[in-house]
Amino acid sequence: MTSYSIDLQCPQCGAPVVLDETERIVACDYCRVRHIIVSGRHQTYCIPPKQDIPPDSLLYVPYWRFKGMAFALLGSKVLHRLIDSSAQAVENAGVPFSLGLRSQTQRLQQVTPASPGRFLIPTLPVKDLLQRMNGQRLGLGAGQKSPGLQVHIGEVVSLIYSPVLVGAQGLQDGITGRAYSGKAVTLEEEQISPEPPASMSFLPVLCPHCGWDLAGETKSLCLMCTNCGSLWIGHKGRLIQLPFQFYGSRLQDAVYLPFWRFKAGDGELPAEAFPPAIRPLLDEGSKQAFMVPAFKIHPGLYLRLSRQMTSGTGSGFKPEKFPKAAYYPATLPFREGFQFLPILLSRMVRNAGQPAEAVSAAKLKPRQVRLVFVSFHSRGSDLVQPDLNIGLHKNALSVGRSF
Numbered sequence: 001m002t003s004y005s006i007d008l009q010c011p012q013c014g015a016p017v018v019l020d021e022t023e024r025i026v027a028c029d030y031c032r033v034r035h036i037i038v039s040g041r042h043q044t045y046c047i048p049p050k051q052d053i054p055p056d057s058l059l060y061v062p063y064w065r066f067k068g069m070a071f072a073l074l075g076s077k078v079l080h081r082l083i084d085s086s087a088q089a090v091e092n093a094g095v096p097f098s099l100g101l102r103s104q105t106q107r108l109q110q111v112t113p114a115s116p117g118r119f120l121i122p123t124l125p126v127k128d129l130l131q132r133m134n135g136q137r138l139g140l141g142a143g144q145k146s147p148g149l150q151v152h153i154g155e156v157v158s159l160i161y162s163p164v165l166v167g168a169q170g171l172q173d174g175i176t177g178r179a180y181s182g183k184a185v186t187l188e189e190e191q192i193s194p195e196p197p198a199s200m201s202f203l204p205v206l207c208p209h210c211g212w213d214l215a216g217e218t219k220s221l222c223l224m225c226t227n228c229g230s231l232w233i234g235h236k237g238r239l240i241q242l243p244f245q246f247y248g249s250r251l252q253d254a255v256y257l258p259f260w261r262f263k264a265g266d267g268e269l270p271a272e273a274f275p276p277a278i279r280p281l282l283d284e285g286s287k288q289a290f291m292v293p294a295f296k297i298h299p300g301l302y303l304r305l306s307r308q309m310t311s312g313t314g315s316g317f318k319p320e321k322f323p324k325a326a327y328y329p330a331t332l333p334f335r336e337g338f339q340f341l342p343i344l345l346s347r348m349v350r351n352a353g354q355p356a357e358a359v360s361a362a363k364l365k366p367r368q369v370r371l372v373f374v375s376f377h378s379r380g381s382d383l384v385q386p387d388l389n390i391g392l393h394k395n396a397l398s399v400g401r402s403f
């Protein structure tokens with residue numbers, strides 16, 4: 001897995017800050033103020049040109065960048081893979097289909113209203129591209145019957161603009177200078193974004209309730225207020241409060257791993273669809289509830305943990321404030337976790353030969369989303385959840401941190 005670096009400016013004092021693409025908090029070494037990125041679903045970056053290109057000849061071509069887990073249900077089998085790739089977000093731009101290595105050797109930059117050059121408007125939806133790209137990587141060849149179900153989960157889907165020189169002699173790579181085509185290119189007005197595409201917005205990492213500094217690693221999506229005991233997540237330009245609970249016994253040496261918990265809404269499958277031993281948890285009001293990891297991990301383990309947590313029963317506790325302990329950061333947005341439910345259901349329903357049929361009957365909607373901190377304790381190289389009898393190798397978590 002590769003990771004891109006992004007050159008930013010501290011929103012408070014303007015000092016330069018280098019961010020890893022998986023980080024959500026900009027921590028400034030100079031003024032010490034931390035900001036959380038709260039802009040929309042896709043971060044937008046550009047690769048600055050290396051060649052000297054006059055603004056009139058500088059064109060930015062958009063690429064979708066995806067890093068995460070891909071799952072497909074093929075008959076009764078679940079295929080899965082880690083994916084790290086990029087693909088052009090416009091058709092036939094006359095430039096390479098993928099970003100290749102260029103974005104690993106170049107630092108990315110924020111697109112600002114003052115960014116020079118023209119930006120092509122992305123026309124290919126990210127969903128279609130993921131379907132195509134990930135289908136190939138999952139080993140679903142062109143001749144093969146397409147699987148009933150494909151899901152992609154992962155937090156990094158960004159839009160990266162790569163520079164191209166548009167000259168009388170055609171197109172040239174704005175980084176290496178390599179010629180792409182010898183023909184002159186005409187661009188229609190409607191292909192060009194009227195202004196540089198929207199970029200990032202930030203908020204200081206302060207509790208909206210009490211003004212306290214919120215705690216959380218730079219990769220964490222959820223931030224804790226250890227003063228008033230509230231939990232916060234960036235959503236559509238602001239911080240919103242997130243319900244949470246603790247699960248398992250209160251241990252001395254606890255490491256809390258975050259899981260998303262949803263109720264299924266009215267479209268859930270009937271209880272008889274599941275064998276008694278692996279029925280989903282029943283929530284208050286006898287609604288099925290599902291639990292999936294709120295962190296990235298190898299896809300096979302993601303599936304196993306989701307199944308174990310969803311069909312396990314156990315009790316929780318509600319402390320006044322966050323107990324002093326190690327908290328593993330929540331790095332996977334809840335909508336990504338929710339998208340995983342059909343794959344999880346396919347591994348829980350009775351109809352093991354044709355799970356897709358059973359799963360398609362479910363019309364799930366995420367309801368009453370909350371973050372659950374599950375207590376594990378450290379035993380040698382493993383983390384163990386004694387109430388549910390779940391074990392996890394610590395290395396598996398460090399692998400998950402890299403994507």
Ligand SMILES: [Zn+2]
Pocket residue numbers: 010011012013014015028029030031032033
């Ligand atoms: Zn600063």
Ligand SMILES: [Zn+2]
Pocket residue numbers: 207208209210211212225226227228229230
């Ligand atoms: Zn607070």
